[in-house]
Amino acid sequence: MRTFKLTIAYDGTAYAGWQVQPKRDTVQSAMEKAVASITGQTARVTASGRTDAGVHALGQVVSFSVETDLEPDVLLRAINAETPDDVAVIDAAEVPAGFHPIRDAVSKRYRYVIRDGAVPDVFDRQYCWHYRHGRLDDKAMARAAEGLLGKHDFSSFETSGAPRESSVRTVYDIVIRRGDSQQGRAVSQQGRAVSQQGRAGEGDRIVLEIEADGFLYNMVRAIVGTLVEVGRGAQSEAWPAEVLARTDRRAAGPTAPPQGLFLLEVDYPGP
Amino acid sequence: MRTFKLTIAYDGTAYAGWQVQPKRDTVQSAMEKAVASITGQTARVTASGRTDAGVHALGQVVSFSVETDLEPDVLLRAINAETPDDVAVIDAAEVPAGFHPIRDAVSKRYRYVIRDGAVPDVFDRQYCWHYRHGRLDDKAMARAAEGLLGKHDFSSFETSGAPRESSVRTVYDIVIRRGDSQQGRAVSQQGRAVSQQGRAGEGDRIVLEIEADGFLYNMVRAIVGTLVEVGRGAQSEAWPAEVLARTDRRAAGPTAPPQGLFLLEVDYPGP
Numbered sequence: 446m447r448t449f450k451l452t453i454a455y456d457g458t459a460y461a462g463w464q465v466q467p468k469r470d471t472v473q474s475a476m477e478k479a480v481a482s483i484t485g486q487t488a489r490v491t492a493s494g495r496t497d498a499g500v501h502a503l504g505q506v507v508s509f510s511v512e513t514d515l516e517p518d519v520l521l522r523a524i525n526a527e528t529p530d531d532v533a534v535i536d537a538a539e540v541p542a543g544f545h546p547i548r549d550a551v552s553k554r555y556r557y558v559i560r561d562g563a564v565p566d567v568f569d570r571q572y573c574w575h576y577r578h579g580r581l582d583d584k585a586m587a588r589a590a591e592g593l594l595g596k597h598d599f600s601s602f603e604t605s606g607a608p609r610e611s612s613v614r615t616v617y618d619i620v621i622r623r624g625d626s627q628q629g630r631a632v633s634q635q636g637r638a639v640s641q642q643g644r645a646g647e648g649d650r651i652v653l654e655i656e657a658d659g660f661l662y663n664m665v666r667a668i669v670g671t672l673v674e675v676g677r678g679a680q681s682e683a684w685p686a687e688v689l690a691r692t693d694r695r696a697a698g699p700t701a702p703p704q705g706l707f708l709l710e711v712d713y714p715g716p
Numbered sequence: 717m718r719t720f721k722l723t724i725a726y727d728g729t730a731y732a733g734w735q736v737q738p739k740r741d742t743v744q745s746a747m748e749k750a751v752a753s754i755t756g757q758t759a760r761v762t763a764s765g766r767t768d769a770g771v772h773a774l775g776q777v778v779s780f781s782v783e784t785d786l787e788p789d790v791l792l793r794a795i796n797a798e799t800p801d802d803v804a805v806i807d808a809a810e811v812p813a814g815f816h817p818i819r820d821a822v823s824k825r826y827r828y829v830i831r832d833g834a835v836p837d838v839f840d841r842q843y844c845w846h847y848r849h850g851r852l853d854d855k856a857m858a859r860a861a862e863g864l865l866g867k868h869d870f871s872s873f874e875t876s877g878a879p880r881e882s883s884v885r886t887v888y889d890i891v892i893r894r895g896d897s898q899q900g901r902a903v904s905q906q907g908r909a910v911s912q913q914g915r916a917g918e919g920d921r922i923v924l925e926i927e928a929d930g931f932l933y934n935m936v937r938a939i940v941g942t943l944v945e946v947g948r949g950a951q952s953e954a955w956p957a958e959v960l961a962r963t964d965r966r967a968a969g970p971t972a973p974p975q976g977l978f979l980l981e982v983d984y985p986g987p
Binding site: 531535 | 725726727772796801802803804805806835836837838839841843
């Protein structure tokens, strides 16, 4: 048996999330079908974490073990030929048999994209939260987010019912920027056309990135929903830190919608 | 009766093109349904030109005439509330009754996006031509394109069967650039993740923009297909100008696929 670690990207729009479910299209089942088709073996494909319906990935890490003579590069191309167009393997490597994508991960980074322009962006509708109620104060959101950095009990930002041994996590980095086309998606096209009309432009996008040693269920979306309360002026910049200190989900803002969320990368020890 | 000029964007993926067809979803029928729903009147919505199935628009211009007391800004928001998420009005203005979006246009600009990376980009699959056979020489393509600038009979680049009074058009500008995130779409996201894997990156995208006083049927896609023959080394840089001089569609390269094409803007006289 050989164990492979794949880095995959997917457009989550058409999927009921990562995890296999009866009678639903999921990314895990798409990957397992592709592996079975190539190797003739039924292998469980395990991910660094589940993503929910509509959530996307740019650098999800998955692994599986099969008997094969195929080298990683060949496997990459073979799987890409089998998966639907909205799932792609972008890197493949052979790893030691004990590799486990959840247990071995040392950090993960997510991106969340908000648009706060008045005019819808037809190309971005499945890849951002379109906040339609006016401009958000991204600088206030960025200052408020600083209160969430570091090692804390994040249970205020965990959807209840998810059993965990501990809800303590360490947030290493939170970056919030407006209108950075290097960070966001598809800014450019409609952004440019619209700005020529003098109505809106690239400044319509707020991109948040957050990195931590791990995330609780719905943690990024709960943090985003909480920061948007600050951005729209409903809460003070100090409030997210107060929410954190309460360790009570009811203290936080609403959960932001899934389609703005992207799993960006998962880091493992080693070179 | 009042006449309105709208600038609209659409994701052409789900549509059988612009023009109304029986039993097919088209952008024109989506617009006409929205106008009818708001004004209670059946109005023909006319565009600056038809786009084919799968072709997108960032700045299509359309017009229609109705009896209404609604001001353009109100109309914009009302239509956006009625159209599907993949069609959006980005600008609205009242114009003199004689305005005609085809006849009055003085120039149009299109964008065509090619990806030549080995790894598929799941977020771009409906918004580019993924050329899977190796790197294209974008600089050779740019030099070759210079031979198409100016006033010429472009019938070599016109899909036959389309009746036109004249196939003479003036090409004002052709720009071909690799990996420019300001010009292309969605470069950033997967581009960044992939480049961190050391496999591919933003340089995977070639963006062509072309501006002319008008375009023949399939002209942009035939020009792109011809330039790709140069880019892949099958033809010389001088060849596209030779194709042009032949005034024979059979001389040109294949027609590039529709999903890489975007109608970018349409210009009209006046301030």
